[in-house]
Amino acid sequence: SCRTHHDRDINASINLKNEAIRLLTTRTVEIA
Incomplete structure (x- = not known):
């Protein structure tokens, strides 16, 4: 769960x- 949330933050x-x-x-x- 924490890992998934972390990946989502990176993608954002x-x-x-x-x-x-x-x-x-x-x-x-x-x-220009």
Whole structure:
């Protein structure tokens, strides 16, 4: 149970980081 929750937290943080990178990339492309 604890292990599953830990993996879910890792996946959530990865998704957040990917989303942030995607938003930054999109914003940079629009500016350029």
